[in-house]
Structures are given as structure tokens and as C-alpha cells.
Amino acid sequence: MKEQVSTRQMIYVLVLNRIGTIITIMSIIHMGPGNQDIWIMMILSTFYCLLFNLPFLFLSMRFSKSSIIGYMEKIFGKFIGKILGVAYGLFFMRIAILYYYIEIQMIRTTFMEELSPIIIVTVLMIVSIYIASRGFEVSVRTIEFFGPIVIGSIIFYIVLGFNNIDLTVLLPIYQDSSLASLSMGALEASLIFTDPVILSMNFPSLSNKKDAGKIIVISKIFSQLIIILMLIATQVSLGVEQARHSNFPFLTYVRLVRTYSIFERIEAVFLITWIIIVTTRVVSYLYISGKAFKEVFNKKDIKPFIYAVGIILGIIIYYISDVNPRLAYLYGRKTQEYYYYFIFNIGIPILAIITYYIRGRDFKKQERLGN
Amino acid sequence: MNNRIPKAKRNKRVIIILYLLISSTILSACEGTVGRREIEDLGIVTAIGVDYVNDEVIVTLEVVNPLASSISAQASSTKTEGQKYVYPQGRGKTIKDAISNINLYFDKKIFLSHSNILVLGEEFAKRGTIDLMDFFIRDSQPREDMYIVVAKGARASDIIGVKAGLGRPTGTYLYDTLNNFSSNGKSINISIAEKYRYYYDVSNEPVIGLVQLKEVVRSDDELKKEEQTAKVLDVAGGAVLSRDRLVGYFDGDEMMGFNFIVGDFKRGTIVFRTPVEDKDKKGTIIGADGVFTSLDIVSAKTKREITVNDGKIHLTIDVKLKAGLNEINQALDVIDEEVMTRIEKACSDKVKELISTTLEKGQKEFKQDSFSIGVTVHQQHPKLWKEIATDWNNIFPEITYDVKVETTIVKIGLMNLPANLRRK
Amino acid sequence: MAIIFLSFLAIILFIIVVKGEAMISKDIEVNKAKMKKIFKGSSDLLLYAFDTSCNTKALVAYIECLVDRNGLYNDLVKPLIKDLKSPYEILKTVPIAGAREVYDMDTITKEMLVGSAVLFVDTLDTAYLFELGKWERRSIEEPGNERVIKGPKEGFVEDISVNKGLIRRRIRNPNLVFEDYIVGTQTNTNVSLVYLADRVNSSVLDEVRERLNKINVDAILDASYIEQIIKDSPKSLIPTVGYTEKPDVAAGKILEGRIAIISDVSPMVLTIPKIFIENFQTSEDYYTIPKYATYLRTIRIFSLLMAVTLPGILVALKTYHQEMLPTSLLMSMASGREGVPFTALVEALFMLIFLEIIKESSIRTPSSIGRAVTVVSGLVLGQTAVQAGLVGPIMVIAIAASGISEYIFASLKEMIVLYRFIILLLGGTLGLFGVICGIIIIITHLVSVRSFGVPYMYPIAPYDKEGMKDFIIRSPLDKMTYLPRNISNKKERMRNE
Known part of the structure; x- marks a missing residue:
């Protein structure tokens, strides 16, 4: 049976993915001017995000029956296509590692302080391999189920913190920062999102392919709205500078919630929400990583690849979180990170489009022969 | 359905997964790997006191003894009332060190999450706190929303353990008293996170709450022959910090002014002398100077405006008050509009005086901006601020200001004319 | 050659014999013997031979208790004895609907077993079947499992x-x-x-x-x-x-x-x-006011959550996340647990197993002493276990609340009980982290299950706007204009069409 993903489900996948990028370490508060004008920067970055989605969208619409690996092989030929496929598979694994690493750090610092990481890694890996091996349709339904709950509870936390909120922190608006620094920050901020790859890897399973543009626009705007809300709530209750000193700013914000003497010390509840977000997020990367390898090796069954990728991930995560911790990962804003994201999100697709036009005639011939 | 795995294989896989689950569960159930802590093993801390004596940090904790303080225990046996709270003390080089040293002789694991109060000893506050306070925001157990207060003229260890109120733990007692801030305006409740928020603002010096040990004479204790004194904790006032060092105090009235300036005044009572009598005009205003009237502030709104004239910064504080009449100890005809206007004006003058006194003290005595006025300058004149930001503490004592207060009486209570005035 | 011929002969013989067994004989004595042979001489097979009015012998065979004896005598035997003119006019004479002619023993056997009477007549090689089935059955009453206050009270019976x-x-x-x-x-x-x-x-x-x-x-x-x-x-x-x-x-x-x-x-x-939501719907929801039904459904969903997760979450809070409890509750819990010898997990497991035992015994006990069992188990295990210091009082409350919530869902019983144990174990070993991992896996399982091709969690995942009208919110009847997609044949269709 072919997997079918509806428009709404895909929007939830992308929205949760984007929220998950921000909710952990909120790296955007360090970007650009790094002051109270970050929210303007985020609004700007919406346009950049939409712009950066175009190359992949173009390719997906052209080759609507294949994923990234599929059309890379068609455009660049078998050999280079396979190499790119492996590269993409590793790239997805890398993202999954980064986010699981942060998740483990966060659990170890606040939630279960003395729980040994091998158990956290084992349990998390079992959960995500289980979900991913059920197929993309099931993973997406899980995300669709949790999506409204997660978004609702984030808004709930923001509402609960009302008595810590002091909106004058945001003043003066657009005085301390220049347009140049804002737009540089917006560029940075739009590079840290890797949701275009999820959409284009799973493009063949979309039940309504004409909705692709709608999916991108709605998911971007909706997630950006929630991100800006979280950002403002964090900044105005912690203060701009204190938020930047915090490792997990939104967690610190939730720790400050103290309303009606029931909703106090609720960060464990927040961590539940947050584990759901990160798990669903990692599941999608685990799945597309397995899918990339599956397509590279031309196999039918995806499960062995998911198990393999999952186990390798588990070992690597255990290694970097307990044997050889790299706390620098927490920031995820080293220059090399941007290179990776730029190459895989924008560079290669643009290259592919150029090649596609250069080899335009071949394609027409192929299409004629193929049909 | 071709890719279905044969049943036997599936079963095997299920068994392997179950085995992994169960083994990890058992593994993690072993003590040590998960850090299980049963409730009865916890020493629930309700207040933390920190002192700095002879280059050593002294931490005093208030720990609840659950057996003695539970309701059921009180109901079942009132006689065998054990010690409800114990006050273990630890010494060490840092705060974490001192707390872990407590566990060397104290049997319950110290659990800081339920503490609402952090008391800093005066010496500790004067020494500077920032280098030792990191534990409270880095560790996940102590809460950032814990109220932080300075023990005025005392050590924290003197404060913690004072039984006042209804025999509740000092932590809860102090926490509730500080929360009354919104109904008197004479104190301030600042949490650790808020303190740091002000600390990170370069232009702003934090003002945090204080606690003071006071002895009161119990006048109604007739059964005892000797006059008894009781110790209470008084939270009126505020401790003024310069960056992280204590430089002085505001008293209760000055704190009222302070709260008006920063716009944090929620509710409170303003007591002032009634307007001087003025019989001539209508003969309705009867009364003598020197008797007090109190107004209950229902809402207060502060607006601060910065104007720059020839490079000189001028601050205008505009306070709008809504008040209810609480008591008049004088025969004043409150129905008369003119009388009301006079009362309002007298109240405004009093508030003006409160504000000016506090601002004066800030400018002359502390010579630093404790009132976030720098932030206002930043917000209203961002370009000017860029030039003067680094030099702000030198500029602040020189700025000029004027205060405008406008009071509106919105309710006069159950009575119209006071009892000492007969209705015509 | 000979062997082939012999075997051929044997096959023919065999066919004849077998066929002969299944054929109806013209002689009723042979038929009688055959019937006895088929039913192995069972005592509830009744064979009643009599002479008809046209002087042919007839044999009625039926199974006792499956046939209406009055009907048999009045409608079948009586007309045959009195009015039958020729053996070929039997179906005209007998006033029974659904009578028919049959030609082989197999059909006869099958039909007799569901309550028909067979009539063999001498000189005829066919038999007649009369549907006279009647047996003892329960009268229609209100089913005990699905009681309603408002609405029809009829229930299905065993027929x-x-x-x-x-x-x-x-x-x-x-x-x-x-x-x-x-x-x-x-x-x-x-x-x-x-x-x-x-x-x-x-x-x-x-x-x-x-x-x-x-x-x-x-x-x-x-x-x-x-x-x-x-x-x-x-x-x-x-x-x-x-x-x-x-x-x-x-x-x-x-x-x-x-x-x-x-x-x-x-x-x-x-x-x-x-689908999943049917567990929360009762027939009464549609007979009461929609808003009230919505309220009831919310309560049901809340109680499902409570039934599955409450013990696990409580144990997780007690052992790992004490900061989440209100200070005064923490103190009273700590004083309640002072002297309890077990860890919170063991304490909860202990109470949960006792809850299962109480449930099982109160269902199995005869109703006359059922009340005594309830009193003893409730009082002894609840009250005295706390006083004896075996368990803390809060744990008793949690387990009882979870147990009560479970009764709302008769159809989800198995799922609730086992998942509760799993969540409890996870909560006791890994805290809320384990609980949430367990919940994620359970939800994934729920959304992956299909019932005859229909996704189990429809209409939440996959979402359907029309389906949501009869989800937690029960819309008024005139608003539910579309049939649930996926379940019915067309995508969308007016109910009143």
C-alpha cells in the first residue's frame, strides 16, 4: 500500500520541526543584533525561509515522483547521484545526532539529573526506531496527534507566564540595530531550519502535490508566529541579556512561571512537551535518513536501514554525550554549521537546477522514451 | 503483503525488544544509575540563609520535619509535638560546598526546590554577591523565582529560625509577608531572576527586598508578670545594591516613593495631614491642621518622560492615582466638591514629597540610578543614550526632575459625613 | 488390467453405497434405520410413525426441544391423518409456510438440527421439511452492561x-x-x-x-x-x-x-x-442535550487518561520530581510515607495487584456474599493498610481513582489494565521521562492500527472535519449532515438524502 500524507499532516510535521529547532537552545537570540529587535529579524527571516525553499520546491515539482536521491541520480547521473545520496543520508543523521545530543544534555541537567546517559540513549532510540519503522504514514499520524497538544501547551505556558511579562523590555523598537545587521541575522536564522529537506524527501507520498506551495507558506507563517511568541515571552520575562546567558532560555522562562500557586515549578510538564517535539523531529530525520540509504542501495524494504541508522545514531550519541562530550554542540552556531546547512539546503539544489537546464534536451528525450 | 516478516522471526524480534526493555528497566531500577529519591529521604528546605564570615560561606537552612508538622500528627497527638523545623548549618568555600557539607551530619538529602526565600546576610551582601551566587541560577534544584532579601543589620542565621506569625516556617512566613507588598507598597519582592535581569541592565542598579529583626513588646500579655518581648520579622524597606554590593537601605516610606517612581505601586495607604481649615468662604470646612487622613490607593499609573534641553536631561514623573477614602479624623464635609478637591490635592502633595525624598536620596546619597531611569532614557532617546550610556552614573545625580501627581477619589466608603459633623 | 478393473468396480460400488446412504428410500423402515444411524441413536431424536388418511404410512422425525409440539400435532399430523387424499398432495394439505420437498439426507440432517420436522411417506423417495422450530429462549430485557436512563431499553437475546x-x-x-x-x-x-x-x-x-x-x-x-x-x-x-x-x-x-x-x-x-472514539460514545449521548453529552465525553476522556497514567505519574512524581508537588502536599505525603517500608513503586504495584484481585473476586462471587466481599476488601485493604503503614494514603487514593475510572470503559478493559502496569513500571524506573516515552509508543501503536482498513484514530489522525462533529464535541443532530468519511461508502453524503 502506498503511503499517503495529507496536506494538514505535512504542515504539522514542518511546524513541529521548526518549533523544535528553536525551543531547545533558542539560538536565534544570539543572532544579528542580539538585542530586543530579534522579533523584527524573525519576521524578516520568514521571507528568507520562503526564498530558500524555492530550489527544492522547483525540483520536487519537476520530479514529483521521486525524492531528493531520486532526482539527484537523474540529474547528475548514477555515480554522483549515489555519492550525493550518501552525503544527504549522513547529513540527516548529523541533524538527528545534534538534536538528540541536546535532548540528552537537557534531560541530564534538569529532568533526571542522575540518570545515566546509556539508559536515556537506549530508551530514546527504542522509541524513535519504533515510530520510524512503522512507516512514514504512522509517524506523521503520531505527529498529527501530538501537534495540536504541543502547540496548545506552548501557548498555555506563554499565557501562564503573564505576570512575569514586562513588555517595555522591547523598547526602543528598531533603534539599536541597523537594517543590515537585522537582515544578516535573518539570513542566519533562516539557515538553521532544515525543514525543506523533509518536505522534498517525502514529496512522493503527498496525497495532493499541488498543495506544496500552500504547505510551505502556511507552515512557515504559522511556525514563525509561534516562534516569535516564544521569543518575546522569553525576552520580556528574562530580560534580553539574561536570556542570552541561559543555556535553555525557554526552559528558564517556564521555570519562572508561578501562577495561582498551582502552576508553579511546572518545568517537568514542559519537558514532556519538549521531549515529544524533539522525538517527533528526530523521528522524521531518522526516517528520511533511512529512506535516503534505501534509495541509494535500491532496496524495497526500509526497515533494515532504519534499524541500522538508529543503532549507529545511538552509539554515536552515547559516545559524544558521555565518553567525549562536546558542549560546543549546544550552540550549533559555529560557522561550519552554516556551511553544511547552506550546501545541503540551497547549494546542491541550485546546482541541480542549473545542471537540469544545461542537460535540458536529454531530459526531454528521456521523458519521451520513458513514456 | 510480500514484505511481511515470517511469524517466527517477528516473535523473536518482539522477544528481543522486550528483553532489552526489561533489562534496561531493571538496570535503571538499581540505585545509583537513576538517582531515585524517595520522599521520606528528603530534607525539604523552606528557606535558605547565606552568610560570609571569615572567608567562609555559611549556609543556614530551614528543613521541615514532616512527622511533626503534618496535620494528622497534630490532630492525633498534640502533646508529643516534636521539633517542627530544624536548622542545619554548613560551612564551606562555596555555597554548593557548604550545602553538601550539611549532609555530612544531617541524615536527609537536602532538597532545595521548595525553598521560596533566600536571605543574604548583611556582611555577605556588602562583600558582593555575584561571584558566589552562580549556584542558584546554574543548578536545577534551587528556583530562580525564589525571593531574595537582605537581612538588615543581622546575619542570615539570625533571621532563619525566628518563629513569628502562626508558628509557620520562616520561609513560608517571609514569602507571604513579602507577597503583601502589593497591598502596602512599603516593601519590594524581587526574585533571583529579576535581580539578575536588573543586574544585566548596565544602566540600572537593583533594589531588592530586605528583612529586619524587630522586637516588639507584647502589651496584651497580662497573665505574665514580666513584660515579654517577641521577635518579628519586618520587611518594610529595600536594600540598594550597586551592581552586586549593598550600599544602603531605603526605609518603608522611601520604598513607597520608589514604587511610585518605577511604576510598581499596586495598592497601598497614603496618610497625610488634612488641608488647613478655611472657614471664611462658606463655613463648610471645619477642622484643624494636624490631624491625619488616609486614602486607599486603588490604582496608580506612572508615566516618565525625558526631555533634553541644551544637553541637559530633565525628567518628568507623572503619577495618576485613583483612591478611595479610608478614614478622616476631622470634621470634613466630604460631599462638598471643593473639600474633595482639597483632599485630593493634599494627597498629591504627600505623594510628591515621597517621590522627591526618594529621588533625592538616590541622587545625593547613593549617587546611582536605582530607578531604571537610564532605561527610560534609552527607550525615549536611543541616540542620546548611545553617547551617555557608559557615563550614566555620573550624569544621573545631575539630572533635574519635576513630579506631577494627580489624585482622583473614586469612592468615599459607607459614610458620607464623619460622625463629628452633624448633618444640616 | 485386472487390478485396474477391480479398482474401477470398487469405486463404482463405493459410489453406489455412499449415494445409497444419502438417498431417501421408499421404505420408511429403511429411512427410520438411516435416521437412527445418522444421529447415532441419540435419545432426543424422536421418530413418530402413523397412518395417513390415504392409507399410506408416514414417519415424522424431529429433534425434541427444537420443535413446536403443538404446531407439529395440529398443523402437520392432524391434517395428514384426517384430510390427506393422496401422498402427492401433502404440500397442499398441510398449512405450514416454508414447507418444501427434499431429496437427500444431508439437507435433512442440517435442517433438523436447526429445528425442522421431516416427513417421510411410504412409496415416495422424497421427504418433506416443515420449519416448526421453537425452543426456549430468554425474553427481551434490558442488558445489564449498557444501562441507560433515557432511551429504549430493549436488548438482544440469544436467538x-x-x-x-x-x-x-x-x-x-x-x-x-x-x-x-x-x-x-x-x-x-x-x-x-x-x-x-x-x-x-x-x-x-x-x-x-x-x-x-x-x-x-x-x-x-x-x-x-x-x-x-x-x-x-x-x-x-x-x-x-x-x-x-x-x-x-x-x-x-x-x-x-x-x-x-x-x-x-x-x-x-x-x-x-x-474506531477509537466509539469507546467514548454511548447511546444516551444522542438522546440527551448535545452540550451535556459533550461534557460527559470530556469527562470520559479525562478518566481514560487518569485510568492509564495516574499511578505511573504519581510514582514518578514521588520518586523523581518532588519539586512539582505543592509544598504542603509534599509535606503531608512525606509524613504519610514515613515508616512505609517499600519504595513508591513497590507500594503502587502492591496496591494495584490487590485492586485486580478485589475486582476479580467481586465479579466471581455469588451475589449474596458479594457485598460482604466489597466491604471487607474496601475497608480492610484501604483503611487498615494505611494505618498499618503498608502504603501511603495518597497512593490508595490514586489507585482507587484509577480503578474507578477504568469501569467507565468496558470495552477498553484489557488495554487499560496492561498499559497501566507498563506506565507504572516506566514511571517508577525512569520517572516522567519513562512515562512520556511509554505514552508516545502507545499513541504510535494506536494510530498505526486499522480496523478493516479504517484508521483507528480517525478523525483525529487522520483529521476529518466532518468526523470531528461527533468526536469530543457532540454536535446537534441537524448539524451532523455528513456521514463519517472512511466508514461509509461515499466521501461525503447528506444524512437526510
């Missing part, structure tokens, strides 16, 4: 024809189809599919037919046998086949495009496909 009638009376529509099957190699139970031909989803119907035909068991003693065999993912704890004892509920489900399976000798009617 398939009565049950068919109960449904037909509610849907007076020629589109209502009953499709009969005989299942069970030993018991030969009648099973009937019921559906509305213009609303049923044909792919679901084909699937059900296929699965019914595949059934290969010896006995069907209750509809739940069928449920276990035909349900998707038989290992899963999740019920993907619904059941009801009330004809109004069954009729409602059929009207939504579902298929009902009635099985003889069972008062339970299966409805397929079943």
Missing part, C-alpha cells in the same frame, strides 16, 4: 431471528440486507452480516466477507469467537471490533454505514469497523 427482527423493526428499509453464513465445523452456527446496501463501504464489506469465509474453527460459542478471529492485529490489546447488546446502538452504527455481525446463541452483536 438470531429475534435479533434480526429487533434490527429490522428499527430500520424499515428494503436496503437493509442480512447475509447469512454458517460457521464452525462442529457447531454449525448461523452468522449473519447486516448492512445498509446504499451506505456500506464496499471495500470494508468485501474484507469482512473474505475474513468470514476464511474462518476455520470447530466451534462458535459466542460472538466474541468471531471477534477474535476476524479482528486486525490479533496480538494487539486494542479492540478493533465493537460490540453492543442494544438494538438501537446497532441500528445507529448500521445507519452510519457500518456492518453488524449477528451470531446465533449470542446476545452480542459485533459492529465493524470500530
Whole structure:
């Protein structure tokens, strides 16, 4: 049976993915001017995000029956296509590692302080391999189920913190920062999102392919709205500078919630929400990583690849979180990170489009022969 | 359905997964790997006191003894009332060190999450706190929303353990008293996170709450022959910090002014002398100077405006008050509009005086901006601020200001004319 | 050659013998002997020989207790003795509907077993079947499991024809189809599919037919046998086949495009496909005011959450996340736990196992001493266990609340009990982290299950706007204008069409 993903489900996948990028370490508060004008920067970055989605969208619409690996092989030929496929598979694994690493750090610092990481890694890996091996349709339904709950509870936390909120922190608006620094920050901020790859890897399973543009626009705007809300709530209750000193700013914000003497010390509840977000997020990367390898090796069954990728991930995560911790990962804003994201999100697709036009005639011939 | 795995294989896989689950569960159930802590093993801390004596940090904790303080225990046996709270003390080089040293002789694991109060000893506050306070925001157990207060003229260890109120733990007692801030305006409740928020603002010096040990004479204790004194904790006032060092105090009235300036005044009572009598005009205003009237502030709104004239910064504080009449100890005809206007004006003058006194003290005595006025300058004149930001503490004592207060009486209570005035 | 010839002969002989066994003889004595042989001389086979008015001998064979004796005598035997003119006019003489001629013993045997009487007549090599079935059955009463305050109180009984009638009376529509099957190699139970031909989803119907035909068991003693065999993912704890004892509920489900399976000798009617939200719907929801029904459904969903997760979350809070408890509750819990020898996990497990024992014993005990069991278990285990210091009082409350919530969902019993244990173990070992991992896995399992092709968590995942009208919020009847997609045959369709 072919997997079918509806428009709404895909929007939830992308929205949760984007929220998950921000909710952990909120790296955007360090970007650009790094002051109270970050929210303007985020609004700007919406346009950049939409712009950066175009190359992949173009390719997906052209080759609507294949994923990234599929059309890379068609455009660049078998050999280079396979190499790119492996590269993409590793790239997805890398993202999954980064986010699981942060998740483990966060659990170890606040939630279960003395729980040994091998158990956290084992349990998390079992959960995500289980979900991913059920197929993309099931993973997406899980995300669709949790999506409204997660978004609702984030808004709930923001509402609960009302008595810590002091909106004058945001003043003066657009005085301390220049347009140049804002737009540089917006560029940075739009590079840290890797949701275009999820959409284009799973493009063949979309039940309504004409909705692709709608999916991108709605998911971007909706997630950006929630991100800006979280950002403002964090900044105005912690203060701009204190938020930047915090490792997990939104967690610190939730720790400050103290309303009606029931909703106090609720960060464990927040961590539940947050584990759901990160798990669903990692599941999608685990799945597309397995899918990339599956397509590279031309196999039918995806499960062995998911198990393999999952186990390798588990070992690597255990290694970097307990044997050889790299706390620098927490920031995820080293220059090399941007290179990776730029190459895989924008560079290669643009290259592919150029090649596609250069080899335009071949394609027409192929299409004629193929049909 | 071709890719279905044969049943036997599936079963095997299920068994392997179950085995992994169960083994990890058992593994993690072993003590040590998960850090299980049963409730009865916890020493629930309700207040933390920190002192700095002879280059050593002294931490005093208030720990609840659950057996003695539970309701059921009180109901079942009132006689065998054990010690409800114990006050273990630890010494060490840092705060974490001192707390872990407590566990060397104290049997319950110290659990800081339920503490609402952090008391800093005066010496500790004067020494500077920032280098030792990191534990409270880095560790996940102590809460950032814990109220932080300075023990005025005392050590924290003197404060913690004072039984006042209804025999509740000092932590809860102090926490509730500080929360009354919104109904008197004479104190301030600042949490650790808020303190740091002000600390990170370069232009702003934090003002945090204080606690003071006071002895009161119990006048109604007739059964005892000797006059008894009781110790209470008084939270009126505020401790003024310069960056992280204590430089002085505001008293209760000055704190009222302070709260008006920063716009944090929620509710409170303003007591002032009634307007001087003025019989001539209508003969309705009867009364003598020197008797007090109190107004209950229902809402207060502060607006601060910065104007720059020839490079000189001028601050205008505009306070709008809504008040209810609480008591008049004088025969004043409150129905008369003119009388009301006079009362309002007298109240405004009093508030003006409160504000000016506090601002004066800030400018002359502390010579630093404790009132976030720098932030206002930043917000209203961002370009000017860029030039003067680094030099702000030198500029602040020189700025000029004027205060405008406008009071509106919105309710006069159950009575119209006071009892000492007969209705015509 | 000879061997081939001999074997050929043997085959022919064999065929003759076998055929002869299955053929009806002209001699009723032979038939009598044959009947006795088929039923192995069983004592409830009654053979009654008599002379008809046209001087031929006749033999009536039937099974005691399955046949209406009055009818047999008045409508069959009496006319034959008095009015029969020739053996060829039997069907004209006897005033019984559904009488027919049969030619082989196999049919006769089958029909006799469902309550027909057979008439053999001398000189004829055919027999006549008369449907005179009547047996003792329970009268229609209110089912104990699905009591309602408002609404019809009739319930199904253990008889398939009565049950068919109960449904037909509610849907007076020629589109209502009953499709009969005989299942069970030993018991030969009648099973009937019921559906509305213009609303049923044909792919679901084909699937059900296929699965019914595949059934290969010896006995069907209750509809739940069928449920276990035909349900998707038989290992899963999740019920993907619904059941009801009330004809109004069954009729409602059929009207939504579902298929009902009635099985003889069972008062339970299966409805397929079943989706998750049906566990929260009761027939009364549709008879009361919509807002109140919505409120009740919210309570039910909350209590499902409580039933599954409360013990696990409490243990997690007590052992790992004490900062989340209110300070005063923490103190009273700590004082309650002072002196309790077990860890919180063991304490909860202990109470949970006792809860299961109490439940099991109070169901199994005779009703006369049932009350005593309840009192003893409630008082002794609840009150004194706390006083004796075996468990803390808060734990007793949590387990009791969880146990009470469980009773709301009769159909989810298995799932709740086992998942509760799993969540409790996870909560006790890994804290809220374990609890949430368990919940994620459970939800993934729930969304991956399908009931006859329909996603189990429809209409949440996959989302459907029309389906949501009868989800937590029960819309007014006139607002629910579309049939639930996925379940009925067309994508969207007006209910009042």
C-alpha cells in the first residue's frame, strides 16, 4: 500500500520541526543584533525561509515522483547521484545526532539529573526506531496527534507566564540595530531550519502535490508566529541579556512561571512537551535518513536501514554525550554549521537546477522514451 | 503483503525488544544509575540563609520535619509535638560546598526546590554577591523565582529560625509577608531572576527586598508578670545594591516613593495631614491642621518622560492615582466638591514629597540610578543614550526632575459625613 | 488390467453405497434405520410413525426441544391423518409456510438440527421439511452492561431471528440486507452480516466477507469467537471490533454505514469497523442535550487518561520530581510515607495487584456474599493498610481513582489494565521521562492500527472535519449532515438524502 500524507499532516510535521529547532537552545537570540529587535529579524527571516525553499520546491515539482536521491541520480547521473545520496543520508543523521545530543544534555541537567546517559540513549532510540519503522504514514499520524497538544501547551505556558511579562523590555523598537545587521541575522536564522529537506524527501507520498506551495507558506507563517511568541515571552520575562546567558532560555522562562500557586515549578510538564517535539523531529530525520540509504542501495524494504541508522545514531550519541562530550554542540552556531546547512539546503539544489537546464534536451528525450 | 516478516522471526524480534526493555528497566531500577529519591529521604528546605564570615560561606537552612508538622500528627497527638523545623548549618568555600557539607551530619538529602526565600546576610551582601551566587541560577534544584532579601543589620542565621506569625516556617512566613507588598507598597519582592535581569541592565542598579529583626513588646500579655518581648520579622524597606554590593537601605516610606517612581505601586495607604481649615468662604470646612487622613490607593499609573534641553536631561514623573477614602479624623464635609478637591490635592502633595525624598536620596546619597531611569532614557532617546550610556552614573545625580501627581477619589466608603459633623 | 478393473468396480460400488446412504428410500423402515444411524441413536431424536388418511404410512422425525409440539400435532399430523387424499398432495394439505420437498439426507440432517420436522411417506423417495422450530429462549430485557436512563431499553437475546427482527423493526428499509453464513465445523452456527446496501463501504464489506469465509474453527460459542478471529492485529490489546447488546446502538452504527455481525446463541452483536472514539460514545449521548453529552465525553476522556497514567505519574512524581508537588502536599505525603517500608513503586504495584484481585473476586462471587466481599476488601485493604503503614494514603487514593475510572470503559478493559502496569513500571524506573516515552509508543501503536482498513484514530489522525462533529464535541443532530468519511461508502453524503 502506498503511503499517503495529507496536506494538514505535512504542515504539522514542518511546524513541529521548526518549533523544535528553536525551543531547545533558542539560538536565534544570539543572532544579528542580539538585542530586543530579534522579533523584527524573525519576521524578516520568514521571507528568507520562503526564498530558500524555492530550489527544492522547483525540483520536487519537476520530479514529483521521486525524492531528493531520486532526482539527484537523474540529474547528475548514477555515480554522483549515489555519492550525493550518501552525503544527504549522513547529513540527516548529523541533524538527528545534534538534536538528540541536546535532548540528552537537557534531560541530564534538569529532568533526571542522575540518570545515566546509556539508559536515556537506549530508551530514546527504542522509541524513535519504533515510530520510524512503522512507516512514514504512522509517524506523521503520531505527529498529527501530538501537534495540536504541543502547540496548545506552548501557548498555555506563554499565557501562564503573564505576570512575569514586562513588555517595555522591547523598547526602543528598531533603534539599536541597523537594517543590515537585522537582515544578516535573518539570513542566519533562516539557515538553521532544515525543514525543506523533509518536505522534498517525502514529496512522493503527498496525497495532493499541488498543495506544496500552500504547505510551505502556511507552515512557515504559522511556525514563525509561534516562534516569535516564544521569543518575546522569553525576552520580556528574562530580560534580553539574561536570556542570552541561559543555556535553555525557554526552559528558564517556564521555570519562572508561578501562577495561582498551582502552576508553579511546572518545568517537568514542559519537558514532556519538549521531549515529544524533539522525538517527533528526530523521528522524521531518522526516517528520511533511512529512506535516503534505501534509495541509494535500491532496496524495497526500509526497515533494515532504519534499524541500522538508529543503532549507529545511538552509539554515536552515547559516545559524544558521555565518553567525549562536546558542549560546543549546544550552540550549533559555529560557522561550519552554516556551511553544511547552506550546501545541503540551497547549494546542491541550485546546482541541480542549473545542471537540469544545461542537460535540458536529454531530459526531454528521456521523458519521451520513458513514456 | 510480500514484505511481511515470517511469524517466527517477528516473535523473536518482539522477544528481543522486550528483553532489552526489561533489562534496561531493571538496570535503571538499581540505585545509583537513576538517582531515585524517595520522599521520606528528603530534607525539604523552606528557606535558605547565606552568610560570609571569615572567608567562609555559611549556609543556614530551614528543613521541615514532616512527622511533626503534618496535620494528622497534630490532630492525633498534640502533646508529643516534636521539633517542627530544624536548622542545619554548613560551612564551606562555596555555597554548593557548604550545602553538601550539611549532609555530612544531617541524615536527609537536602532538597532545595521548595525553598521560596533566600536571605543574604548583611556582611555577605556588602562583600558582593555575584561571584558566589552562580549556584542558584546554574543548578536545577534551587528556583530562580525564589525571593531574595537582605537581612538588615543581622546575619542570615539570625533571621532563619525566628518563629513569628502562626508558628509557620520562616520561609513560608517571609514569602507571604513579602507577597503583601502589593497591598502596602512599603516593601519590594524581587526574585533571583529579576535581580539578575536588573543586574544585566548596565544602566540600572537593583533594589531588592530586605528583612529586619524587630522586637516588639507584647502589651496584651497580662497573665505574665514580666513584660515579654517577641521577635518579628519586618520587611518594610529595600536594600540598594550597586551592581552586586549593598550600599544602603531605603526605609518603608522611601520604598513607597520608589514604587511610585518605577511604576510598581499596586495598592497601598497614603496618610497625610488634612488641608488647613478655611472657614471664611462658606463655613463648610471645619477642622484643624494636624490631624491625619488616609486614602486607599486603588490604582496608580506612572508615566516618565525625558526631555533634553541644551544637553541637559530633565525628567518628568507623572503619577495618576485613583483612591478611595479610608478614614478622616476631622470634621470634613466630604460631599462638598471643593473639600474633595482639597483632599485630593493634599494627597498629591504627600505623594510628591515621597517621590522627591526618594529621588533625592538616590541622587545625593547613593549617587546611582536605582530607578531604571537610564532605561527610560534609552527607550525615549536611543541616540542620546548611545553617547551617555557608559557615563550614566555620573550624569544621573545631575539630572533635574519635576513630579506631577494627580489624585482622583473614586469612592468615599459607607459614610458620607464623619460622625463629628452633624448633618444640616 | 485386472487390478485396474477391480479398482474401477470398487469405486463404482463405493459410489453406489455412499449415494445409497444419502438417498431417501421408499421404505420408511429403511429411512427410520438411516435416521437412527445418522444421529447415532441419540435419545432426543424422536421418530413418530402413523397412518395417513390415504392409507399410506408416514414417519415424522424431529429433534425434541427444537420443535413446536403443538404446531407439529395440529398443523402437520392432524391434517395428514384426517384430510390427506393422496401422498402427492401433502404440500397442499398441510398449512405450514416454508414447507418444501427434499431429496437427500444431508439437507435433512442440517435442517433438523436447526429445528425442522421431516416427513417421510411410504412409496415416495422424497421427504418433506416443515420449519416448526421453537425452543426456549430468554425474553427481551434490558442488558445489564449498557444501562441507560433515557432511551429504549430493549436488548438482544440469544436467538438470531429475534435479533434480526429487533434490527429490522428499527430500520424499515428494503436496503437493509442480512447475509447469512454458517460457521464452525462442529457447531454449525448461523452468522449473519447486516448492512445498509446504499451506505456500506464496499471495500470494508468485501474484507469482512473474505475474513468470514476464511474462518476455520470447530466451534462458535459466542460472538466474541468471531471477534477474535476476524479482528486486525490479533496480538494487539486494542479492540478493533465493537460490540453492543442494544438494538438501537446497532441500528445507529448500521445507519452510519457500518456492518453488524449477528451470531446465533449470542446476545452480542459485533459492529465493524470500530474506531477509537466509539469507546467514548454511548447511546444516551444522542438522546440527551448535545452540550451535556459533550461534557460527559470530556469527562470520559479525562478518566481514560487518569485510568492509564495516574499511578505511573504519581510514582514518578514521588520518586523523581518532588519539586512539582505543592509544598504542603509534599509535606503531608512525606509524613504519610514515613515508616512505609517499600519504595513508591513497590507500594503502587502492591496496591494495584490487590485492586485486580478485589475486582476479580467481586465479579466471581455469588451475589449474596458479594457485598460482604466489597466491604471487607474496601475497608480492610484501604483503611487498615494505611494505618498499618503498608502504603501511603495518597497512593490508595490514586489507585482507587484509577480503578474507578477504568469501569467507565468496558470495552477498553484489557488495554487499560496492561498499559497501566507498563506506565507504572516506566514511571517508577525512569520517572516522567519513562512515562512520556511509554505514552508516545502507545499513541504510535494506536494510530498505526486499522480496523478493516479504517484508521483507528480517525478523525483525529487522520483529521476529518466532518468526523470531528461527533468526536469530543457532540454536535446537534441537524448539524451532523455528513456521514463519517472512511466508514461509509461515499466521501461525503447528506444524512437526510
